[in-house]
Structures are given as structure tokens and as C-alpha cells.
Amino acid sequence: MRMSSELHVDTLIKHMVKQLNIHAFRACFETDSSTDGKVPSRAAFCRAFEHTLKRLACTCGGEAIPQRSHDRDCPYNRLMGRDRAPNFVLHYPGPSGWRNGRLTVDFAFAGESVQLLPFVVFALDGMELVPNGSETSKLSLLEVLAIPDGNRIYDGKDRRLEMKLVGPLPVLHPEFDGKVSSITIKFVSPINLAYSGTSSVIPEFSTLFGCLWRRMVELLPEDLTVRNIRDVLGTREAMERVRLVKMKLKWRKTPPSGHDGSGKNGGIVGYAVYTGSLEPFMPLLRMGEWIGIDDGSWMNTGRICVEVHGN
Numbered sequence: 001m002r003m004s005s006e007l008h009v010d011t012l013i014k015h016m017v018k019q020l021n022i023h024a025f026r027a028c029f030e031t032d033s034s035t036d037g038k039v040p041s042r043a044a045f046c047r048a049f050e051h052t053l054k055r056l057a058c059t060c061g062g063e064a065i066p067q068r069s070h071d072r073d074c075p076y077n078r079l080m081g082r083d084r085a086p087n088f089v090l091h092y093p094g095p096s097g098w099r100n101g102r103l104t105v106d107f108a109f110a111g112e113s114v115q116l117l118p119f120v121v122f123a124l125d126g127m128e129l130v131p132n133g134s135e136t137s138k139l140s141l142l143e144v145l146a147i148p149d150g151n152r153i154y155d156g157k158d159r160r161l162e163m164k165l166v167g168p169l170p171v172l173h174p175e176f177d178g179k180v181s182s183i184t185i186k187f188v189s190p191i192n193l194a195y196s197g198t199s200s201v202i203p204e205f206s207t208l209f210g211c212l213w214r215r216m217v218e219l220l221p222e223d224l225t226v227r228n229i230r231d232v233l234g235t236r237e238a239m240e241r242v243r244l245v246k247m248k249l250k251w252r253k254t255p256p257s258g259h260d261g262s263g264k265n266g267g268i269v270g271y272a273v274y275t276g277s278l279e280p281f282m283p284l285l286r287m288g289e290w291i292g293i294d295d296g297s298w299m300n301t302g303r304i305c306v307e308v309h310g311n
């Protein structure tokens with residue numbers, strides 16, 4: 001009985017993760033040699049990108065009219081709409097991603113939104129960073145690669161986008177992790193655990209998983225989802241077999257970052273170590289590295305990294 005219920009959770013997670021259909025890419029930029037290794041701050045990059053994307057992708061003009069949101073079918077709205085969770089995520093590493101004059105920025109689309117890839121690539125290529133005091137860096141887009149196969153889908157020199165090289169396969173191959181009995185989860189950017197529906201600031205496994213599940217549900221079409229993972233037979237028992245054994249956390253304040261403009265004003269950063277029967281949960285934890293685990297905006301928030309310690 002116990003075995004079969006665990007299998008049920010396992011199968012459900014794999015199914016949902018597959019439906020999520022994440023496509024991921026890596027943009028490689030060259031920095032102006034005169035900038036001496038300085039790269040734009042996250043805020044400056046974000047502003048420039050969003051501004052350019054709006055210019056290229058908004059077909060409804062919604063931005064220009066106060067109190068009006070974008071039309072539902074407006075490409076900009078489909079990527080970054082404020083009435084629901086954005087299904088486009090951008091991981092901007094800042095100075096830590098700068099090596100040998102190059103900066104790599106990863107981004108991902110959930111579900112059908114990969115069709116909007118051209119808007120994002122041309123926005124990355126066309127954005128202009130506004131110099132701001134010491135931030136005088138200039139970035140030019142060299143190429144965009146598909147993850148994980150490394151196919152070059154865009155060449156910045158001749159500005160050619162090869163959509164046919166965007167494979168039909170999503171990025172995730174969850175079965176790669178094999179048997180896992182211990183992991184460290186790094187909370188890279190402030191994470192709002194209230195998203196799971198609890199008031200806890202301690203990332204117990206069930207809280208963390210609740211956040212991740214909810215985030216995934218928000219990205220999936222409604223008819224494909226089981227809204228509350230705790231309702232699924234055997235989930236509670238499976239979660240109880242994972243223990244939080246160590247953590248080092250602190251609270252970091254942030255500006256409100258919810259996609260509806262309200263959102264959190266802080267969250268935990270640091271890391272936590274979990275042991276136990278983690279296998280059923282690995283596909284979703286891996287997915288969490290791409291989609292984040294809370295209701296923050298499209299850029300970096302709620303970001304986790306998962307380190308597996310084997311068995």
C-alpha cells in the first residue's frame with residue numbers, strides 16, 4: 001500500500017513537470033572593453049530589457065494608457081502579464097556571471113510561451129543600457145544557445161534566428177539524478193515561504209514543496225492541474241520521509257515584487273540541507289531551479305539551486 005501510494009506521487013510529479021514543458025536558453029554577451037569588467041546591475045539590466053521588450057512585443061498599446069493593462073493576447077502580456085504569474089523567467093547573474101569579457105544570462109519559457117522567443121532574443125539584442133554614474137557598461141549580444149544541447153539558435157553578427165534549431169524537447173531530464181538521499185537547496189534570491197499558504201519562515205520540506213507546487217500550478221493550464229499536492233494520496237507520507245537537518249538562513253528585505261504590484265517585501269536567503277527519500281521530488285526540485293519557488297516577478301526572484309550529495 002505504501003509503495004503504491006508513493007509511486008502515485010512520483011508519477012504525478014513526472015507528468016506535471018513534463019506538461020510544464022520548459023525551454024531554456026543562454027544568451028552570451030560581450031562587454032565593452034573600456035568597462036574594465038563592470039557589468040550592469042540587475043536593476044539596470046532589468047529596466048533596459050523590459051523597456052525594449054515592451055517596445056517590441058506590446059501590440060495592444062496598453063502601456064501608454066494609465067490604469068489599463070495589456071490585452072490578453074498581447075505578446076508582452078503573454079510573457080510578463082501582471083494579472084497572473086509570468087511564464088518567462090530570466091536569470092541575470094550580475095558580476096558573478098562575468099568571465100573573460102563575457103556575460104551569460106539564462107532564460108526560460110514555460111509551455112507555449114516559447115513561441116515568443118523571437119521577441120525576447122530581439123529585445124536582448126536591441127536593449128540600450130542607460131549609463132548611471134559608474135554604470136557605463138555596454139553589452140552586445142554575441143549569440144543565443146539552446147539548453148541543454150548547446151545549439152546556437154541566434155548569431156548576433158548577422159542577426160539570424162534559427163527557430164528550427166529550437167528542439168521539440170524541453171530542457172529537463174529529471175531521471176538523471178538517480179538515487180538521492182541528501183540535497184542542499186540554496187536560496188539564491190529572497191524567497192517568500194508564505195506562498196505555500198503557511199506563515200512559517202522555516203523552510204520545512206513540506207513548506208518548500210508547497211511553494212514549488214503552487215508555482216507550477218500557476219504556470220500550467222487549469223485542466224492539467226491538481227491544485228493541492230497534499231490532497232494526493234501518499235504525498236503527506238512521502239514528504240514526512242524527508243527531513244530538514246541543517247540550515248543557515250537570513251532575512252533580506254526587497255522591494256515589493258509580486259507580479260500584481262503588491263507582493264512580498266522580503267524573504268529568506270541562505271541554504272538548507274534535507275535528507276531522506278528525495279527521489280520522487282527531484283524532478284520538481286530541478287524544475288524549481290528554472291521557474292523559482294514563489295510568486296515573485298519574472299526576474300530571478302524565488303530562485304533556488306539544488307546540489308545533490310548522492311546516496
Ligand SMILES: [Zn+2]
Nearest residue numbers: 058060070074
Ligand atoms: Zn500590450
